[in-house]
Amino acid sequence: MAYELWYWPDIPGRGEFVRLAMEAMGLDYDDCARRMGAEALIADLAARRGRTPFAAPYLASEGLVVAQVPNILMFLGERHGIVPSGMRDRLWLNQIQLTITDIVAEVHAVHHPIATGDYYEDQRAEAIRAATQFRDERLPKFLDWFDAAIRDTPGDWLIDHHWTYADTSLFQLVAGLRYMFPQRMATLEPDYPAIIRLHDAVAALPGVRAYLRSDRRLPFNEDGIFRHYLELDAA
Amino acid sequence: MAYELWYWPDIPGRGEFVRLAMEAMGLDYDDCARRMGAEALIADLAARRGRTPFAAPYLASEGLVVAQVPNILMFLGERHGIVPSGMRDRLWLNQIQLTITDIVAEVHAVHHPIATGDYYEDQRAEAIRAATQFRDERLPKFLDWFDAAIRDTPGDWLIDHHWTYADTSLFQLVAGLRYMFPQRMATLEPDYPAIIRLHDAVAALPGVRAYLRSDRRLPFNEDGIFRHYLELDAA
Secondary structure (H helix, E strand, C coil): CCEEEECCCCCCCCHHHHHHHHHHHCCCEEEHHHHHCHHHHHHHHHHCCCCCCCCCCEEEECCEEEECHHHHHHHHHHHCCCCCCCHHHHHHHHHHHHHHHHHHHHHHHHHCCCCCCCCHHHHHHHHHHHHHHHHHHHHHHHHHHHHHHHHCCCCCCCCCCCCCHHHHHHHHHHHHHHHHCHHHHHHHHHHCHHHHHHHHHHHCCHHHHHHHHCCCCCCCCCCCCCCCCHHHCCC | CCEEEECCCCCCCCHHHHHHHHHHHCCCEEEHHHHHCHHHHHHHHHHCCCCCCCCCCEEEECCEEEECHHHHHHHHHHHCCCCCCCHHHHHHHHHHHHHHHHHHHHHHHHHCCCCCCCCHHHHHHHHHHHHHHHHHHHHHHHHHHHHHHHHCCCCCCCCCCCCCHHHHHHHHHHHHHHHHCHHHHHHHHHHCHHHHHHHHHHHCCHHHHHHHHCCCCCCCCCCCCCCCCHHHCCC
16 A cells, blocks of 8 residues: 655655655655645645644555654554554553654754744754753763663564664664764764664665665755754764 | 552642543552652662663553553553544544643743753743743644644544543643643633633543542642743733
8 A cells, every 4th residue: 555645855854754664664655745845745734624633744545644753653563563562562662752752852952942933043052052951961861761772672673573663763863863963972872882783773674775875865954853053062 | 450650749740641541530540759759759760670761750550661641641541441442543542642742842841941951040031032932833833733623523522522531631731831821821712612611521520520629639830841930921
């Protein structure tokens, strides 16, 4: 079956967590706004009636519309059998994904501490202050937790011996953090070998490897969640 | 069966979304840190091994530990049969809860725009700027969406003719917003009769009504998520 994915066409953003999981799973999808432009996304969202998404990304398939990244991933994972079937593992997987969602929101808040609707340049001084606490306290706290999560189970993945969407999401988080905080990540990475091993293993999954080499993979840029501003990074 | 709920004892905070659902469901639970203090929570979290929560609240029951509010609520709802059984409804319910999670995070960021670990007084000027955009743009956008979500289904609840944890969570959101932004909410509420009707219907649920009158219900205060600072509110 084919899916319609709707997300802003010029940034990896939150949509990338969905794209990566679908590519790893080998699913066929139409990245609609990449093909038709941001105006098409705005028009599609405005035209929907009944149980509409609050925001992109959302996935449409056979009359079903699913929004919110952890919800989309749970849906895809269950439908295509890449998540564990036991209740404990399903809850743990969702818990990991929600924690990734939390740090992603915090990363965005670093460069937009005052107002999501205003320009970075209008909140640059505040972002510099926000980045300090994020780099020094929040980032290691999250990395500690993800590292322990990997080491708590047998195998190199977050859950047992097979990758799930939490692994592809953690890959994207690491890639984004390296883009946004290259100096800080260079300092921290030696402390987290399990996370880096997992990142590399995701990049080597056949579907992901092909995707990363394709023009479907959008580069990070300064309109997305992970933005490289020199003044926000430090070792 | 009895549950152990672990959350900070002096604030409603994120724990309140769990408490309200459990009270509405008539579940027996031990609010451990209310009984034993914050030190007991810190000690409990530090002593856990394997698949530990990133942060409170978390629920422990029969060796299972579940963290992240939308995850805890999904677990309780499924286990006790108060969520719809169809896939579409389950995904929609989770989507609503994740959107409530998003606005709750934005509310917290209003009074802590720079650093969650610093005092409000050290980021007061920035909070005043953040509050303006939240009150004028983000808050109506979220309320529009919740209002449409209620009106999209038959009945006065978020899903069909029975309350779920999304309803008790929306109740708490409205209560918190009224506490934090009394002037702004007085201006906006007439535009959202469906939300107010749902709030009142949740307050009238037998389990919730009894809870709200008990000393188990913690008042909002200036250490929690919803804080009343005069300078952050305006009509």
